[in-house]
Amino acid sequence: MTIHTPTPDGGRIVEEPMGEALSRRYLAYALSTITNRALPDVRDGFKPVHRRIMYAMHQMRLNPQAAARKCAKVVGEVMGGYHPHGDASIYEALVRLAQDFAQRYPLVDGQGNFGNIDGDSAAAMRYTECKLTPAAVLLLDGIDQDAVDFRPTYDDQDEEPVVLPAGFPNLLANGSSGIAVGMATSIPPHNVGELIDACQLLLERPDATTVDLMQIVPGPDFPTGGVSVESQAAILDAYETGRGGVRLRAKWVEEKLDRGAYQIVVTEMPYQVQKSRLIEALADLIENKKAPLLGDVRDESAEDIRLILEPKNRTIEPEMLMESLFKLSDLEVRFPINMNVLDATGTPRVMGLKECLRAFLDHRRVVLNRRSQWRIARVEKRLHLLEGLRIVFLNLDEVIRIVREEEQPKAALIATFGLSELQADFILDTRLRQLARLEEMTIEKEFKELSEELAALQALTSSEAKQWKAIGKELEAVRKALISPRRTVIGEAVDASAFVAPEAFIPREAITVILSDRGWIRAAKGKVDDPSELKFKEGDKLGFLIPAFTTDKLLVGASDGRIFTIGADKLASGRGHGEPLRLMIDLDEKADIINVVAHEPDAKLLIASKAGYGFVAPENDLLAQKRGGKQVLNGEMLAMLRVPSNPQADHVAVIGENIKTLVFTLAELPEMGRGKGVKLQNYKQGGLADVTVFNAEQGPEWVDGGGRRRNWPDWKDWLGKRAGAGRQGPRGLRKFR
Missing domain, CATH: 3.30.1360.40 (Gyrase A; domain 2)
Incomplete structure (x- = not known):
C-alpha cells in the first residue's frame, strides 16, 4: 500500500506577482460593484436590489388589491431567494421605494412608519407592512409572458429577471443615485407625463433634438416640489451631455x-x-x-x-x-446630474436625455415582440386543439364508436382523422357534455376570434411601423394611469453674480489679523497701535500683522505655490492666542507662510518664486473655495506682494542671493492666473533673495543691516531689462522694505 504524504502548502499556493494579483482581484471587485450595486439599468431604471424586491413581491402576489404583508416577510423572501446580502440594506431599499418624499412615483405602498422628511428613520421591518403600487404593476406587466430574459439566482435554485418589462421610463421618472469604484450616478426625478409625451415625439420624429424634447421636458420634477432656478441653457447642456446640475430652491x-x-x-x-x-x-x-x-x-x-x-x-x-x-x-441646493447608467449590454455609459428615452423605447419594442411571440405560440397551440375539436363535431358518431370499441382509441383517432398526438389526447380528455351543439358554436366563435388575433399578432411582429404604433398606444394608457401635475416650478434663472453675498450681511468692523511665527491666527478688534504689547505662547512671536475688516477675505500665500482663502469673520477672538491656521486650511507640514494680505477686488499681486521667476496675478482669480487652496505658482514661492494702485506701481526691483540688483518696468511682467511666470533676473548660481514694486516718482526703499530704512535716490543706475544679471547693489542692501 502506497502512502501519499500531503505537501506542506496543501497544494493550494499559487505563486504570482503581488501587483498582478491585487490588480486582477480589485478589477473584479470594481466591475461587480459597478454592475451589481451602484449603477441602474437604463431600461427599467433599477439596481439589482430594487429589481429583486419588485419581483419577489410580484411572486408573493402583493398586488394593489391584495392585503399588505409584513416587510420582514418580504425582506426574508428577497434575501433568501434572490439577494444574498444583509437584511438592513434590503429593508432600506424597500423603505425608499415607499417614501413619497424620496420617490416621484412610489413603487411600494407602505403601511406604518416609513420615515419622514425630517430625517426620522422608518420603524423596524417587523412593524411595517407593504404591497405594490399601481405604478409598480406597470413596471412588472408582462414579466410572466416571456417579455424579458431570466438568469439563475445566486444559489441556482430559482430564476430572476435580468431586467423588468418597464411600462414607463422609470429611470428618469424616479431618478437614481449611487457610487461605484471610479464612477458614480446621479439622476433627478422627472414628471412621467412629460417623459411619455417626449417619447411620443420621438416616435413621431426620431430625428427630434434635445432642444425639441426640452419644449416638453423643461427640467426635473422633484417629489418635494421647490423652485428650479437653473438656466435653460445649463439644463440643455446637462440633457445633451448627461452631466451638469440643477439649482433647486425652497x-x-x-x-x-x-x-x-x-x-x-x-x-x-x-x-x-x-x-x-x-x-x-x-x-x-x-x-x-x-x-x-x-x-x-x-x-x-x-x-x-x-x-x-x-x-x-x-x-x-x-x-x-x-x-x-x-x-x-x-434652502438652496445644487442637485448634480450624472446620467451614468448600464446600457442594454451591461456596459456603463453616460447618456443624455434623448439617449435614455431612445433606450427605453427600444426596450419596449423588444418586450412587445417577445410578448407577441409568447402569445402567438399559445394561440397557435389553442387553434391546433380547436381544429381537432372541429373534426370531432364533423364526425361525432365515428369518434364515439372508436372510443367505445377500439382497444387503442388514441392510435385509431390519429390513423382515421390524421390527428396529432396532442389533438388526440385533448379529444379523449374532453367530456361528452362539451360536445353539445351549443359548445360547437362556442368553439367556432373562439376559433374565429383566435384566428383574427393570430393574424393581427403576425402582422404586428412583421411590421416595425405597427410595433411603434402599438407602443405609442401602450404609453398613452400608462400616461392616463400615472399623470399628475408638475410639482417643481421652473423659475427664472438666477444669475450667480447677482446673488447677495453673505459678506454683505456680516457687520463691517475694523480688525487687525495677527498671525504668529508658529502659525496661530486671531483677530483683534480695531487697530493694534503697539505690536510689542501682543502676547503669544512661549517661544512664539509675531509673524504678520494685517489691518482688515470682518467682511474681508484673507489671501494666504504658502511656499509650496498655493494661495488659500480664509474669511476674516471666521477668525478666533484676539483675546486669546487664537487657533492654529493649519486647522482652517490644508497646509502641507513642510510649507511655510510667505505672506498674508486682505483681498481687494480688482487688485493685483506680484507672485515670485525662489528660482527667480514671476508674474502679476489678478486677485479675483486667486480666491479659493476649498480648504486645499489654489495652486498658483509652479515652483517654490518666495514673495506675494500687493501691487500698489495709489500711487500706481510701475517698476520692479529684484535682488539675488549673489547680491546683484536689477530694476525694470512692471509692464515687462505678464498678467496670468497661474503658472511658472517669466524670468525676473538671471543667475549663474543661487536664486532670488527679495523683490519689491514701487512708483518711479517716489522711488524704492530698502532696509540696512541695522533695520533702518534707506531711500534709494539713484535707483535708475540699476535700471535694465527683465532677465538681466544686474549689478552690485548699494552697500548694505540685502532686503527691500
Whole structure:
C-alpha cells in the first residue's frame, strides 16, 4: 500500500506577482460593484436590489388589491431567494421605494412608519407592512409572458429577471443615485407625463433634438416640489451631455402680520434636504451671528411643510432676507446630474436625455415582440386543439364508436382523422357534455376570434411601423394611469453674480489679523497701535500683522505655490492666542507662510518664486473655495506682494542671493492666473533673495543691516531689462522694505 504524504502548502499556493494579483482581484471587485450595486439599468431604471424586491413581491402576489404583508416577510423572501446580502440594506431599499418624499412615483405602498422628511428613520421591518403600487404593476406587466430574459439566482435554485418589462421610463421618472469604484450616478426625478409625451415625439420624429424634447421636458420634477432656478441653457447642456446640475430652491411666501411686520413661510423643501437639520443649521447661523438679517426660525409643520422665518426687523426686504439664506443654507441646493447608467449590454455609459428615452423605447419594442411571440405560440397551440375539436363535431358518431370499441382509441383517432398526438389526447380528455351543439358554436366563435388575433399578432411582429404604433398606444394608457401635475416650478434663472453675498450681511468692523511665527491666527478688534504689547505662547512671536475688516477675505500665500482663502469673520477672538491656521486650511507640514494680505477686488499681486521667476496675478482669480487652496505658482514661492494702485506701481526691483540688483518696468511682467511666470533676473548660481514694486516718482526703499530704512535716490543706475544679471547693489542692501 502506497502512502501519499500531503505537501506542506496543501497544494493550494499559487505563486504570482503581488501587483498582478491585487490588480486582477480589485478589477473584479470594481466591475461587480459597478454592475451589481451602484449603477441602474437604463431600461427599467433599477439596481439589482430594487429589481429583486419588485419581483419577489410580484411572486408573493402583493398586488394593489391584495392585503399588505409584513416587510420582514418580504425582506426574508428577497434575501433568501434572490439577494444574498444583509437584511438592513434590503429593508432600506424597500423603505425608499415607499417614501413619497424620496420617490416621484412610489413603487411600494407602505403601511406604518416609513420615515419622514425630517430625517426620522422608518420603524423596524417587523412593524411595517407593504404591497405594490399601481405604478409598480406597470413596471412588472408582462414579466410572466416571456417579455424579458431570466438568469439563475445566486444559489441556482430559482430564476430572476435580468431586467423588468418597464411600462414607463422609470429611470428618469424616479431618478437614481449611487457610487461605484471610479464612477458614480446621479439622476433627478422627472414628471412621467412629460417623459411619455417626449417619447411620443420621438416616435413621431426620431430625428427630434434635445432642444425639441426640452419644449416638453423643461427640467426635473422633484417629489418635494421647490423652485428650479437653473438656466435653460445649463439644463440643455446637462440633457445633451448627461452631466451638469440643477439649482433647486425652497418655495416660500410672505405672510403679513400686524403693524407692518411680516414673516416668511417656507412651504416646500429642496429635494433630499432634511427639515430638522435645516432648522438646526439656521439656528446655528443665528447663534453665530452669520445671518444678521434672520431673527428667528421655528417649525409649525403638520402634514404640510410650514417653516417660519422671522426677519431681524420689519425694514428688511423679504427678497433680500431669502437671497442671503439661499446663499448661506440648504434652502438652496445644487442637485448634480450624472446620467451614468448600464446600457442594454451591461456596459456603463453616460447618456443624455434623448439617449435614455431612445433606450427605453427600444426596450419596449423588444418586450412587445417577445410578448407577441409568447402569445402567438399559445394561440397557435389553442387553434391546433380547436381544429381537432372541429373534426370531432364533423364526425361525432365515428369518434364515439372508436372510443367505445377500439382497444387503442388514441392510435385509431390519429390513423382515421390524421390527428396529432396532442389533438388526440385533448379529444379523449374532453367530456361528452362539451360536445353539445351549443359548445360547437362556442368553439367556432373562439376559433374565429383566435384566428383574427393570430393574424393581427403576425402582422404586428412583421411590421416595425405597427410595433411603434402599438407602443405609442401602450404609453398613452400608462400616461392616463400615472399623470399628475408638475410639482417643481421652473423659475427664472438666477444669475450667480447677482446673488447677495453673505459678506454683505456680516457687520463691517475694523480688525487687525495677527498671525504668529508658529502659525496661530486671531483677530483683534480695531487697530493694534503697539505690536510689542501682543502676547503669544512661549517661544512664539509675531509673524504678520494685517489691518482688515470682518467682511474681508484673507489671501494666504504658502511656499509650496498655493494661495488659500480664509474669511476674516471666521477668525478666533484676539483675546486669546487664537487657533492654529493649519486647522482652517490644508497646509502641507513642510510649507511655510510667505505672506498674508486682505483681498481687494480688482487688485493685483506680484507672485515670485525662489528660482527667480514671476508674474502679476489678478486677485479675483486667486480666491479659493476649498480648504486645499489654489495652486498658483509652479515652483517654490518666495514673495506675494500687493501691487500698489495709489500711487500706481510701475517698476520692479529684484535682488539675488549673489547680491546683484536689477530694476525694470512692471509692464515687462505678464498678467496670468497661474503658472511658472517669466524670468525676473538671471543667475549663474543661487536664486532670488527679495523683490519689491514701487512708483518711479517716489522711488524704492530698502532696509540696512541695522533695520533702518534707506531711500534709494539713484535707483535708475540699476535700471535694465527683465532677465538681466544686474549689478552690485548699494552697500548694505540685502532686503527691500
